[in-house]
Amino acid sequence: EDQVTQSPEALRLQEGESSSLNCSYTVSGLRGLFWYRQDPGKGPEFLFTLYSAGEEKEKERLKATLTKKESFLHITAPKPEDSATYLCAVQPHKSYGQNFVFGPGTRLSVLP
Amino acid sequence: ETGVTQSPTHLIKTRGQQVTLRCSSQSGHNTVSWYQQALGQGPQFIFQYYREEENGRGNFPPRFSGLQFPNYSSELNVNALELDDSALYLCASSPTGVFHGYTFGSGTRLTVV
Numbered sequence: 001e002d003q004v005t006q007s008p009e010a011l012r013l014q015e016g017e018s019s020s021l022n023c024s025y026t027v028s029g030l031r032g033l034f035w036y037r038q039d040p041g042k043g044p045e046f047l048f049t050l051y052s053a054g055e056e057k058e059k060e061r062l063k064a065t066l067t068k069k070e071s072f073l074h075i076t077a078p079k080p081e082d083s084a085t086y087l088c089a090v091q092p093h094k095s096y097g098q099n100f101v102f103g104p105g106t107r108l109s110v111l112p
Numbered sequence: 113e114t115g116v117t118q119s120p121t122h123l124i125k126t127r128g129q130q131v132t133l134r135c136s137s138q139s140g141h142n143t144v145s146w147y148q149q150a151l152g153q154g155p156q157f158i159f160q161y162y163r164e165e166e167n168g169r170g171n172f173p174p175r176f177s178g179l180q181f182p183n184y185s186s187e188l189n190v191n192a193l194e195l196d197d198s199a200l201y202l203c204a205s206s207p208t209g210v211f212h213g214y215t216f217g218s219g220t221r222l223t224v225v
Contacts, residue, residue: 004154036216043116043202043216044155087154099145099168102154 002027002092004103012109013078021073021106023088033071034100035064036087044087047073078110115141116217118203124223130191133220135203137184141215144186146178147202149219155202161186190222198224 007022025033032051036044048057050066057064061082063074073086085107089100115138125131137144143162147155157170161180175191184205190197200221206214 041218041221043204043218045216046214089154099157099160099170100155102147102156104152104154 002101004088004090004101006088006103006106010107015079015110015112016077018076021086023071023103025090027090027092029093031091031093033066034089035073038085038087080110080112083108083110116203116205116215118217118220122221125193127193127195127224129193133188133201135186135217137205140207141184141205144180144205146188149200149202193224195224
């Protein structure tokens with residue numbers, strides 16, 4: 001069964017304190033791994049797609065990396081506006097279109 | 113600004129009732145999916161529609177059904193509502209063949225009492 005876990009469940013950082021979020025997955029063939037940001041009461045907002053082990057993507061203070069069993073979302077010098085829930089999702093090869101398997105998310109709070 | 117609009121934003125229904133949620137996608141987005149997100153959890157795939165036909169379904173019973181219309185709008189229907197159906201329902205759309213970066217709506221918060 002395809003499964004995604006994320007850790008930690010919640011993370012509190014001081015502004016400027018860098019850290020990493022973890023996404024571990026088991027999937028019967030990976031088509032892609034996705035990171036989303038979700039603000040309270042809103043739908044998920046796309047951040048990155050990673051397709052193969054060793055791949056890295058960057059956007060502002062965020063950097064996503066991928067290995068064969070996990071992905072990391074590194075946050076460098078975070079700001080309070082980075083506070084949100086970060087969701088990881090995998091798309092199995094056997095799936096069609098938008099059948100993503102999401103993890104439970106990591107709730108990030110960045111304090112000023 | 114999201115190109116996917118969902119209505120209503122909030123809804124309260126009684127157990128056993130039926131509900132219809134609506135989604136309007138961007139022009140050209142002929143693939144639409146619906147997800148259920150319980151409080152504190154990640155979204156769970158309900159089903160996907162492509163060119164007005166269901167072509168993928170998650171682990172949800174038949175009382176969850178949908179429709180997709182030629183004008184890029186779609187509906188999620190849930191019959192015989194149960195308390196556990198209380199959740200945020202998300203619609204997501206993309207153009208055909210795009211496997212990343214698809215757009216989510218802000219969701220409909222359904223409460224079943």
